[in-house]
Amino acid sequence: MQAGETTVANVVRESIRRIDRDDLRLGAFLSVWRESALSAAQALDALSASDRRRFPLLGVPVAVKDLFCTRGERTTCGSRLLESFTPHYDATVVERLVGAGAVIVGKTNLDEFGMGSTGEFSAFRATQNPWCQNYSGGGSSSGSAVAVAARMVPCAIGTDTGGSVRQPAAWCGITGMKPTYGAVSRFGMIAFASSLDQAGFFANSARDIELLFHAVAGRDVRDMTSRDAPPESPESDSGRPLRIGYCPTGWRGNIDAEVEHHVQRSIEHLRHLGHQTVAVDLPHERFAIAAYYVIAMAEAASNLARYDGVRMTSRASPSGHEPPTLSEMYAATRFQGFGPEVRRRILLGTFCLSHGFHDQYYQQACRARRAIRDDYARVFEDVDVLIGPTSPTTAVPLGSQRDPVAAYWGDVFTVSANLAGIPALSFPVGFSAAGLPIGAQVVGPWWGENRLLKLAAAFQDTTDFHQRKPAL
Amino acid sequence: MSAPYEVVVGLEVHVQLQTTSKLFCGCAVQFAAPPNSCTCPVCCGMPGVLPVLNARAVELAVRAGLGLHCEIARRSRWDRKHYFYPDLPKGYQISQLDQPLCFQGWLDVPAESDQGASRRVRIARAHLEEDAGKSLHGGTVAGQDVSFIDLNRAGAPLLEIVTEPDLRGADETRKFLIELRQLLMGLAVTDGNMQEGSLRVDANINLHVDPGGRNIATPIVEIKNLNSFRGVQRAVDYEAQRLYAQWQSDRIEHRPGNKQTRGWDDERGESYLLREKEEAEDYRYFPDPDLPELELDPNWVETIRISLSQSPAELRCELIEQHGLSQYDADVLVAQGAPVIEYFRQAVAAGAKPKPVANWLMGDVANLLNERQGSIAEFPVTAADLGRLLALVDQGHLTQALARDWLRIMVSDRQTLGSLLANHSREPVDAERLRQVCRELMHANPQAVAAFRAGKAAALGPLIGQIRRAIPNVDPRAAQNTLQQLIRELP
Incomplete structure (x- = not known):
């Protein structure tokens, strides 16, 4: 496009053509911005060649998880409650993408409010994995991952509270990164668990993610928890052999043999590329899932208190007598508006913060979180990055996960990075016998994104897993 | 009990x-x-x-x-x-x-x-x-x-x-x-x-x-x-x-x-x-x-601490210990707010004694502010002018009543004390000139004189007003005495 060999409009038209062709079956999108994407593309095409060079993401079609607010465009969070919510402000991420020349082609499907790991808790429909019919594309950023895996868009934005970018990236055979907490503004990103939520990125290669990340990262005055990367942040380490830690006690025995096999092979491949691997110990890792779910649910219960039917959402009336009392209106609105997983988490989160249980659950979880963070701080004095599986399994068939606690255990390898606030990246390392993708996760120290991106790029320069496409 | x-x-x-x-x-x-x-x-x-x-x-x-x-x-x-x-x-x-x-x-x-x-x-x-x-x-x-x-x-x-x-x-x-x-x-x-x-x-x-x-x-x-x-x-x-x-x-x-x-x-x-x-x-x-x-x-935090204004307790203490005011006066003044205290300080610095300044701030000035629904910041008379005015009273150059009059004029006509003093000598009024003005007014207002002689003391009010306009620095009581004296001397 910069060279003038094709136009932005052509690229955007092709993206929308693929969405129109495949998405009826895959269910990755909740809204497709046909007109506005095309007019944005034409506006970019109308610029002079020198003006176009100022846009690092010129004409790149991007899909955005429907949890980011978009001015004048419906933002549902995958929830009935926000089915007709149209914000009059853009999320900072959206603003910066557009400012860098990207063209947003639509908003993607998700588990309601980001709560779920299979996409099945979307109030609208379950997204399909493009590699295998009736399999889950992961979650909660299911639509963004599937849109990239099915080559409907080259890249997409998601959110990652406990693995919601990395796990769907692994299940869909693409690359996904959750940056350091605070690296990307949360303004306009509808909150699930504010101390864990981070915007994340999907693409087919680590190099594409690097472009996206640098276009949107950096302090935002509208988010007091956002920061610029410190000047002394870990350097990109280009070329230097890294000390790569892995924690075999953490995952052996808990995962599919096929997943373990391919992750082991990826470690061998990295060794072959000249990196050194060492076994490390993360003694508090075993508390991660419990700590994560207590904190995430407590914060979710608080963040979702604002959906009370008084403003901005539909208001339900309980059947029976008229007029309802205030509490009856609250109860009806929230019971009818929220799906089962959101309701479960609000109830459990409220319980964890209640008088008499606060110390036992919430405080205890915060103590575990500090211990986990301290483990990572200590480990990163010795190693440059950590590696392991992203998810214990490959994609699961839709409808197969009935037990919520079993589903929660699926996040066992991803939640720690959110608890500690450190960056983590999932990249494709192989396929199961059934043809389902397998991902490995590299985790870095605070502000170590470049190190993860370079390592994954080096892997991708010497393998082709990331180039394989599902047959559509 | x-x-x-x-x-x-x-x-x-x-x-x-x-x-x-x-x-x-x-x-x-x-x-x-x-x-x-x-x-x-x-x-x-x-x-x-x-x-x-x-x-x-x-x-x-x-x-x-x-x-x-x-x-x-x-x-x-x-x-x-x-x-x-x-x-x-x-x-x-x-x-x-x-x-x-x-x-x-x-x-x-x-x-x-x-x-x-x-x-x-x-x-x-x-x-x-x-x-x-x-x-x-x-x-x-x-x-x-x-x-x-x-x-x-x-x-x-x-x-x-x-x-x-x-x-x-x-x-x-x-x-x-x-x-x-x-x-x-x-x-x-x-x-x-x-x-x-x-x-x-x-x-x-x-x-x-x-x-x-x-x-x-x-x-x-x-x-x-x-x-x-x-x-x-x-x-x-x-x-x-x-x-x-x-x-x-x-x-x-x-x-x-x-x-x-x-x-x-x-x-x-x-x-x-x-x-x-x-x-x-x-x-x-x-x-x-x-x-x-x-x-x-x-x-x-230290910068803020240093910039803090005095507390009401400290202000009261200053008024009582440095200026010799009573607890009551200090309470009333401090309740009027820090700007009033600053006004008080400046008036005293201009030469007035603290107690009269306090009295005037609680009395005449407070009344004038009430009438005008204004704050001391908007009061047209500067603290220095009030201080000098009260110093003149203290030194015997002005009577209390005249000073009160002057304050009203300074407020209503937005005049400074300086311009009032320039226009009106603060020298004691020449007695002969006063008598002359009185005689002219008696001559011009025979009905008022007759009414006074018939026992209506209030009939002289308008004449006294005219005397004060003619001789602004006259003491109203002196004007009244002179006028009555001259009427009684009439045949």
């Missing part, structure tokens, strides 16, 4: 800070603006938006905390306090629970008279929090009963000041609040406007009864949302009597957990039950993950 019990009071005072914008967004804080006109996605609790702390509110809170002799926390934290109510848009209020910005201070309730001693009230803490919106009940739309929500106030910055239960009785409670309001207004922390809700009080009350030498505490009652000094005083008095009657009938003592929350109906002069402890709300506090810990630079 004194009451057979002691009334113990602790207060929670919500003070609205005088910022231009809200605590966590840029919306204006404006009383009586059209409903919901001062709102944005942040204070409406819309999805995805985040709070951004107003540094000015922190500065005002620190200033108040220092004025209350509090420790200022180097690190304090924000907590979410949860409850559902339509005028609380996020379903939680951002407040400070266990790491408040200010803690462990005190404020003295001033002494009753020159002889009395002041009483020290400990301040447990003072923390920042956001206000809720307003619910307006009792409206109808299309025949349906409805309530309206106005979120203009939602997110306005409040400082909640919590005292220890050190106050004794309604009168002392009222005096404490007056002192607190004066202090905070003097620090320019709040406008102190109680009608507009800038100062709202919750009072915790119980009794210490002493039947036969055993000091017993009755259960505590909290009265919510008192918004006038008189209301506080009446509510504490009422509640003390109600608690004593209750105690006499049930003999239930205080124990943790048997606190009752009541409201106050000012029209009926009665409190009413809001809730018993058993129904107490569980606010499910936890640290707000959207806001980093508030870390203050100790040097910045």
